[in-house]
Amino acid sequence: MKTIQVGVVMGSSSDWDTMQHAVEILQQFGIGFEAKVVSAHRMPDAMFVYAELAAERGLQCIIAGAGGAAHLPGMLAAKTTVPVLGVPVPSKHLQGVDSLHSIVQMPKGIPVATFAIGAAGAANAALFAIAMMANQNSDLRLELDAYRRDQTQTASTMTLPTSGSAS
Numbered sequence: 077m078k079t080i081q082v083g084v085v086m087g088s089s090s091d092w093d094t095m096q097h098a099v100e101i102l103q104q105f106g107i108g109f110e111a112k113v114v115s116a117h118r119m120p121d122a123m124f125v126y127a128e129l130a131a132e133r134g135l136q137c138i139i140a141g142a143g144g145a146a147h148l149p150g151m152l153a154a155k156t157t158v159p160v161l162g163v164p165v166p167s168k169h170l171q172g173v174d175s176l177h178s179i180v181q182m183p184k185g186i187p188v189a190t191f192a193i194g195a196a197g198a199a200n201a202a203l204f205a206i207a208m209m210a211n212q213n214s215d216l217r218l219e220l221d222a223y224r225r226d227q228t229q230t231a232s233t234m235t236l237p238t239s240g241s242a243s
Contacts, residue, residue: 078108
């Protein structure tokens with residue numbers, strides 16, 4: 077069993093549609109992780125314990141997805157020095173802009189790295205976590221470099237339809 081290095085937490089199981097994109101990236105790189113619901117509003121005591129024990133448990137970072145008021149990333153960051161990477165989850169009425177503002181506007185002294193709203197943000201949070209860990213792991217650095225080269229290759233071979241005019 078892999079050592080758990082990254083916590084992937086979300087405020088509700090409905091956030092999984094977004095947060096699964098972080099998990100997919102972590103799996104692709106073979107990073108040990110745990111994924112669970114830790115609600116800032118419905119289970120604050122459990123959330124505090126999760127944050128307080130994160131470093132002791134060996135977590136390198138916590139990727140926290142939250143919608144609406146999006147208190148989860150900031151509250152976790154308030155209780156641990158383990159880096160917290162915030163992912164705004166799209167909401168029904170405000171499409172995640174409310175979540176983005178809640179996560180990105182942390183007060184001075186309690187940082188939360190904040191990513192894009194939705195699936196791209198979740199994937200990029202995982203890639204950011206991998207980049208942080210790759211600073212201490214040369215094999216992981218090589219894997220990340222190869223991933224980036226593959227992205228470049230894919231983009232360079234893309235073609236556009238020839239019908240129509242670009243003028």
